[in-house]
Amino acid sequence: MKNTSGTTEQKRRAGESAADLVTDGMVVGLGTGSTAAHAIEALGQAVDAGLDVEGIPTSFQSRQLALEHGIPLTSLDAVDRVDVAIDGADQVAGFTLVKGGGAAHAREKIVDAAADRFVVVADPSKLTDDLDYPIPVEVLPAARPTVADAIAALGGDPVLRQAERKDGPVVTDNGNVVLDCDFGVVDEPAALATDLSALPGVVEHGLFVDMADEVHVGRDDGVERRTR
Ligand code: 5RP
Numbered sequence: 001m002k003n004t005s006g007t008t009e010q011k012r013r014a015g016e017s018a019a020d021l022v023t024d025g026m027v028v029g030l031g032t033g034s035t036a037a038h039a040i041e042a043l044g045q046a047v048d049a050g051l052d053v054e055g056i057p058t059s060f061q062s063r064q065l066a067l068e069h070g071i072p073l074t075s076l077d078a079v080d081r082v083d084v085a086i087d088g089a090d091q092v093a094g095f096t097l098v099k100g101g102g103a104a105h106a107r108e109k110i111v112d113a114a115a116d117r118f119v120v121v122a123d124p125s126k127l128t129d130d131l132d133y134p135i136p137v138e139v140l141p142a143a144r145p146t147v148a149d150a151i152a153a154l155g156g157d158p159v160l161r162q163a164e165r166k167d168g169p170v171v172t173d174n175g176n177v178v179l180d181c182d183f184g185v186v187d188e189p190a191a192l193a194t195d196l197s198a199l200p201g202v203v204e205h206g207l208f209v210d211m212a213d214e215v216h217v218g219r220d221d222g223v224e225r226r227t228r
Contacts, residue, residue, distance in 0.1 A: 001101055001134065001161060001180050006035075006123020006218070014121035014218030015039035017225070018086040021119060024052045027079045029111035030066055031087025032059040032104035035121045035218075039086045044069025056082060058111050059104035060173050076114060085115035090206070091133040092126045092215055095228065096189050100136030100206030103161065103172045109204055112211060120215045127217065131189060134180040135196070136161070136206040141177050143201020148179060150199050154192070156181035176203050 015038025022028055022043060030040055040055075040062060047053065047070050054074040057063035066073055076082070087108055089097040097120060099105045112118045137158070139147045148158040158179040161170040169177045186192055189209050196205040215226040 001136070005125040007220075010123035010218035010220065011035040011121070012038045012218065013223050014123065014216045015086075016042045017216045017218070017223040018119045018121045019043045019046065021084055021117075022046065022051065022053055026053050026083040027074065027081065028053055028055050029082050029085025029087065029115050030055045030057045030062040030071070031085065031112070031121070032062050032102045032108060033088035035088035035123065036062065036086060037065055039121055040065045040071065041069055044071055047071050054079070056111050058087065058108040059102065061102070061104070076111070082111065082115040084117045084119060085112045086119050086121060087112050089120050089122055089126055089208075091128050091131055092120060092122050092212075093128050093131050095210050095212040095215070096131065097208040097212060098131055098133045098135060098206050099208055100138070100178070103136065103138070103170050103178050105136055105206040106138050106172070106174060106204035109208060112208065118211055118213050120212045121218070122215060123218050131186040132184060134159070134182040135186070135192070137179045137181055137196060138172055138174070138176045138203040138205070139179055140201045140203060144177055144179070147199050147201045151179065151181050151196075154183075154195055156183045174203065
């Protein structure tokens with residue numbers, strides 16, 4: 001369930017701007033989605049030109065893309081630190097995000113949270129004052145009915161995400177399903193995040209509360225860098 005009305009050029013500018021932050025010897029979290037893909041491509045070009053980095057992918061998609069672009073890969077258990085993570089978002093309000101439009105938010109949150117510096121890449125259509133995008137919640141398949149009931153009791157409207165080129169639901173890289181949960185405007189993201197995390201069977205939700213360190217917004221005439 002994507003929220004991508006930005007142009008390719010806006011996304012490319014954002015991705016390249018974030019990739020420019022990467023220097024020799026860094027370990028880089030490789031986000032998922034069409035905007036993060038531009039950062040991965042730019043990093044691949046830099047690796048071609050001699051940059052020495054290792055990437056930690058956040059999904060099947062970002063792993064494949066990194067392999068195609070010749071970026072050496074590693075994993076969280078093989079490194080002492082992640083210097084920077086570059087990732088997209090479906091909505092950005094300040095430094096709080098809704099993610100999971102590509103159903104990769106569980107691994108994304110692990111890697112993005114582990115990074116010393118988490119850089120979000122976005123086009124202007126992602127920016128908002130009010131977070132009102134349905135919150136993706138990854139759920140163990142056996143827990144779908146009970147989690148859906150609990151989310152309804154919290155005031156959400158959970159809808160099982162359906163696959164587009166497969167019959168039945170989207171199955172995540174972790175073998176789970178996703179409930180897209182419309183809560184209207186989320187006035188208190190931290191409280192909702194705590195409530196969602198507490199539900200048995202929830203693997204991870206797409207609220208990234210106050211997690212970003214920087215947001216690079218690709219615009220038609222350049223890049224706006226928002227820092228804390
Ligand atoms: C995947 C994500 C993506 O980062 C998010 O959906 C943004 O993708 P795009 O850059 O294609 O709009 O959270 O789970």
